Amino acid sequence: MWCTSCALAVEGSLKRLKGVREVSVHYPSATLCISGTPAAIQLSTLAPKIKRLGYRLTELEPVADAHGRLEEESRYLTLRLMVGSLFGMWTMLASLLIYAGALPSERVELVVAWVSGAFSLPVVLFAGVPFYRAGWRTLLAKRPGMDVLVSLGVIGAVMVSVWLLWRGSSEVYFDTAVMLIVLLLVGRLVETLCRHRGLKALDALALPNDDITVWQDEHWESVPVDEVMKGTRVELAPGELIALDGILEDPGWIDTASLTGESLPRHFHAGQKVYAGCRYLGTTPLVMQVSAGVGKRRLDQLCDEMRRYQAKKGELQKLADRFAAWLSPLALVLAMLTLPAVLLLGLGLEDAFVRALSVLVVACPCAVGLAVPLASLAGSGQAMQQGVALRDPAALEILAHIRSVALDKTGTLTTGSHTVLHWQAREGVDERTLQRKLSVAVAGSEHPLAQALARWAGSQGDQRPEQCLQVNDTPGEGRRVQLNSGEWLTLGSAGWLSRQQIALPAQAEEATLSFASQVVIADEVGWLASFYLTDQPVDDAETSVKRLLASGYVVAMISGDRQGAVSWLGERVGLAREACYAQRSPEAKARLLQGLPSPTLYVGDGLNDTLSLAAADVGVAPLSASEAAREGASAQLMTPGMGGVVKLLGIAKRTRRIMVQNLFFSALYNTLALGLVVLMAIPPLVAVLAMAASSLTVTLNAARLAWAESDENS
Template identity: 65%
Template sequence: MATQTAPGEPGNNEALYTLSGMWCTSCALAVEGVLSHRKGVESISVHYPTATLWVKGASETISLDALAPKIKRLGYRLTELEPNADAHARLEQESRYLSLRLLVGSVFGMWTMLASILIYAGALPNPTIEWVVAWVSGAFSIPVVTFAGWPFYRAGLRTLYAKRPGMDVLVTLGVLAAVVVSIGLLLSGSAEVYFDTAVMLIVLLLGGRLVETLCRHRGLKALDALPEPNNEAAVWQGDQWRVAPLAEIEPGARIKLAPQTLIALDGILESAAWVDTASLTGESVPRHFSRGEAVYAGCRLLGSDEVVITVTQALGQRRLDRLREQMRHYQAQKGELQKLADRFAAWLSPVALLLGVAAFPVGLLLGLGIEEAAVRALSVLVVACPCAVGLAVPLASLAGSGQLLQQGIALRDPAALETLAKIQAIALDKTGTLTQGEPALMAWESREGVAEPTLKATLYQAASNSQHPLAQALTRWARSEKTTTINASVIQDVPGQGVHLRLPEQGDIWLGSQRFFESQGIELPPQAASASSPSASEVLLADEEGWLGSFYLEDALLEDTVQSVHALQANYWVAMLSGDRPSAVYAASEQLGLPAEACYAERSPEAKARLVQGLPAPTLFVGDGINDTLSLAAADVGMAPFNASDAAREGAAAHLLKPGIASLVTGLATARATRHVMVQNLTLSALYNTLALGLVIIMAIPPLVAVLAMVASSLSVTLNAARLAWRD
């Protein structure tokens, strides 16, 4: 999907495509390496988890027709950006593909490992039986090294062809060397075979690939959770309403929408309506839109009447579509940590490959026999295989994630843990994240002599006849077991201001704002404003005798919010971003102790995302609404609170499992400790690889010793990571 974006948006000549056929990050690096040198390509990024290729450059160079043939020669397939449904189907197919190979590898590999253990343990009665069992071990390894291991060999060949050899090349050589050396030893009468080494490499790596694929599958649901209206709508054609697919509806057409449904296309209202705009603005209460105002797809119509709009944006050009496209753009970009890892992998695999391949001829030149030189080469490959490096970060991550889970934070993206440890700035959404998410009565005043039950009974009769969210909150407060709804006659209804009703027993009743009361000529006594506050929404009630009561509703802060924000301010740059009105935002900022310059009100999803990107990186954004999905994608780490919407949950890399943000304070400390262990593990594994490679080059080390050394290295990082589980 090529895009020509306006100034200020990401790039002027960009394209997003789906890249199919990748097996691992080495494939992504191979494609990047080949295309980055193509004339006219300014920048390129291949995002393996979402199978997305982002490219920037001259339009004729980055077109699908220009890039697809080049990529096809590498063994991959480039297509237009696939719909989410197709992406899910592709990942489901990959999961079945991996599961089958993992099942074959586990079943047959189990017998290979059992035979090898019997040989290593000396549990067999004589060398002849050991030799026969060694052949049995090799026979059971055949399905593993052929069928189960085939994806590694194919990926290795592709990256070699692209002149960007990766870890799959090293794995392929290690497996093949273990099999060849083992067969050679069997033919010479030795039972010291290494089929188990080949089987272990394949099965463990297949398991890792399957988990990786399942995580990628889960990550796609962030886009699924964005509001998606029906695929068709009633459009005025000729002299009647006809149901037509959205793809066929052009700007200028008139469409009819049923109440309580999602708006299908961006357009202009032909009549006034109440609209819940939380999906795009984050406003804590729905808004009343007048005739002629613009509404957007994904917002929900309220009320009980059908609404007609004049379409302004067709399918694919809606604001909702642009939000989804920007999310894909953010996902395709790489952070600094990923870029650093790519640079490390770019030289690690070739160096290890060179040492492994060179070991055999060097051994022959030094006068070793063919068998001894082959065993030396296998030892180098086993030692060079960075198992400890591969375990260093995941094991620490697993232990740290377990601690975070106990503290009330669930991670959906393992990479988020390392980034959380380096967070510099935290952006917090207000409504639903720091607050309860719905209006609640905070204070009220009544006319002298009016008892609370009487006030509640009158308020219930008036408020239950209104669909306004503030009226509904008052209805919940005033409801009791004895109250019943009485049909009222509506004399005057001013949307967004108030209503004048006539009740059979109470007479005329007025319910609404101060502005509405002034228009009705109802005078308010001084005590009517005694409980007012800048952030509260005021609702007034009056009967035929005059003012009856004043009610003040606020979206109150959660219980632990103030203490948690204070704790975060001690170590981080904290900001509050909201689509709510300024009075509510700045009142909350005073309670939280946040400076006014760190609080932003009435911000659209796009503006909030830009603010997040402007904060000191790495950034953490905590938001609960559909309107926060773009900011969750734009931040280095997106986190959804306990009561978050489905869209926020699917778009976030982490979830808070308890109400409030108190667990965020302890979770960030755990993340820092986890990263410290990660650095220690990487240091230990680097020392192991350096020393082991040095020893294997200058002296002969049996493959069994090399395997034991690899296990010892893995055990050291495992025990170090286990310290996190014991951490108080």
């Protein structure tokens, strides 16, 4: 597509089809979003209709193909701009000599005027062809837009100039036609570069198409990644980037930084799912079974969803489209009325044509059409660069008005893994001895609390742990371990140890830490130590919550966890006790959310949060969110922590501010310019410069957001 008029033409043509309910064409990403009956929205049904307008409709293209298309458009525009600039320069020079009166006689002026017209021909007949083609297409769709006005303006300027030359006058307007084409080509090239930059935000989700090793025909062999099917066994070499989603057949350490930004690698167990974009860090080859091939991977789905949702339009974009839709027909009517009106006022035919020409030129609604989509694309790209993937860019408008932010607890405000908050031991037991025994007691356990204790015990790096001879596990309760010295250790909950006939002294309980998870260890003498573990807040939880509160948002934490744990976390991150809601069912969460000042934003990661994500005006899924939570959210955080929520709200405010600025100034320009050009004589060249200035202003204002490096001033 060539401009927003093309997008509106496609929309108008498809809306008239039987069975189509809703159509939205997003010009910057060249994406069509359509809903209706199954028969009406088939590609085979829609493509011929679009082809009659001169466009080509295909399935959603890969990101690499979109880059290629935009690069081709850039070369196409650059070639025409070079031709327009080269020949237009001589046309402008000849016109300036005539306007300045620098030529010795009228005869010489007339010759120079003919020379000006000759140099304008390559510009008009070659550089301006895209405008004429797009104008004809929009006329076919019965939705005349900006390109119709541009085409009529160029043709009008040339015809008036030829008529003046035929009459022997050197006051020609070839420079107007040339400037109109060249300046609009500059604007279109800048737009294309902005679209290219917005598309590059998705490059973070692209993976190289390298060959990978698969088990085939009873041996390992290397095949292209796009030929690997679901269920195939794949071998991962140490340090290899995982190219496909899969389920591990063996445990191993996986670096998720390239996909999530998480700084520390994670240990994955056999049977756990890993996603393309992670890196295997083991020392021996690892085997996994492919669960999703190219095109079906989590990264592919996220990329496609983002681009599909880009076609949806917010209220500001719909307002801009309505304004642009009636502006072009209005300008045509005004131009046709200006001609007889000026003649009735007693002015000459030349003045009448010049006035009508100025109306056509000044009314081009390209700035209005670009006001919102370029800002939205820039905002979406900036959000991705800041670690937030917007599945629904239209949510940017809602995010700018958010009043309440509700947060889930576990996995959202917390890391989802426990750490030792406090410990106390039997008199005479030193920390080093306790760590040595504890490391043996929890070795090999996959229980989250046992792993947390192992991390604490392993903090003493110079210790050489003892070996165990026997391990007796009671799932969910505890375990008994026999050391190589013959000593037995018992580890588990206080209740389980009591049932094992192990007496716990009063000092084994700490009432002030009742909100924490307690683990007790005993040796053959009796109680050895008690540990209190909590799910710690993410690193930036306190900073993020305080920034939200300082910005005037109503912030609440809604959790299904115990009151003690919720209150403790709320105090840690800076929330008042009355803003922390505990022991809430999924239904109660959603009802409570609807009682907060709207519009509301909810951040949640689990299955129990899907109802709240749907009930909120905007849902955000954190990095560790479940598949169900990601499906129900409008945005997903791609980096650990809560800082992405603060960044997203700041980006949304700036994006809407730029949308409103663009829409206001472009609408003001077109309204005032049309009024002025009807009431007073404005040279066509001045009208061209004014129109081009308004379009470039809107484009550069949107680019200011796209090229922002951070949201520190939000």
